[in-house]
Amino acid sequence: MSARRKLVVGNWKMHGSRAGNAELLRGILAAGPCAAELAVCAPFPYLADVATALAGSALAWGAQDCSAHEQGAYTGEVSAAMLAELGCRFVIVGHSERRALHRESDLLVAEKAAAALAHRLVPIVCVGETLLQREHAQTEVVVQRQLGAVLALLGERAREIVVAYEPVWAIGTGRTASPEQAQAVHAVLRAQLAAATGQGASMRILYGGSVKPDNAATLFAQPDIDGGLIGGAALKAADFVAIGRACP
Ligand code: PGA
Numbered sequence: 001m002s003a004r005r006k007l008v009v010g011n012w013k014m015h016g017s018r019a020g021n022a023e024l025l026r027g028i029l030a031a032g033p034c035a036a037e038l039a040v041c042a043p044f045p046y047l048a049d050v051a052t053a054l055a056g057s058a059l060a061w062g063a064q065d066c067s068a069h070e071q072g073a074y075t076g077e078v079s080a081a082m083l084a085e086l087g088c089r090f091v092i093v094g095h096s097e098r099r100a101l102h103r104e105s106d107l108l109v110a111e112k113a114a115a116a117l118a119h120r121l122v123p124i125v126c127v128g129e130t131l132l133q134r135e136h137a138q139t140e141v142v143v144q145r146q147l148g149a150v151l152a153l154l155g156e157r158a159r160e161i162v163v164a165y166e167p168v169w170a171i172g173t174g175r176t177a178s179p180e181q182a183q184a185v186h187a188v189l190r191a192q193l194a195a196a197t198g199q200g201a202s203m204r205i206l207y208g209g210s211v212k213p214d215n216a217a218t219l220f221a222q223p224d225i226d227g228g229l230i231g232g233a234a235l236k237a238a239d240f241v242a243i244g245r246a247c248p
Contacts, residue, residue: 010234027237062090106149170209186224
């Protein structure tokens, strides 16, 4: 059994409403404690509600992005300091939807991770290849380049990050990486973390991409998979809790 505590994070993306979120959180809390650490990453406008609903509970919360800048004339952006003030523990950076739709570069993602760490948030750094890249045997090159940019900027501070391997072709498609495919990439990433920080064995690497209650247990049983980043299935309390309980 690994010394790393499993972590299951819900990425709500741009879903929800105040009433719907309250019901979802009530459902998750009603299920009681779980061996894994659980967290939800909500849209910015709901973070204050989420903080109120989850105060004093074992469920942590976070955001889905943050600015690389400390403060200033950056209309529409949200700083890591603001998220910290709302009690966030986590912030997702470099999700493939932001890399693709907002053209976020590897360097920008690294700067966002640094901004998060400066405010004691735990950045969940997402990496992952497209289907075309996988078909051209570029998976390792791509994920190592994406993670490498973060490790180069952070140095030993990278020990505090969580990594999420999310193959782009598996996100929201119902097409999950097989446990063997995911494990193979996680092992590559762990070796890269170990070489850069000296502490790869204690760092958590999550898998994301169409994780559901019926496939979570076999994914989470892999030696280098330390939990999941969950999109669609995080929007139903019963499914999210079942995925949390699927952690060995
Ligand atoms: P999915 O999303 O579980 O709906 O595939 C995962 C993610 O994008 O983080």
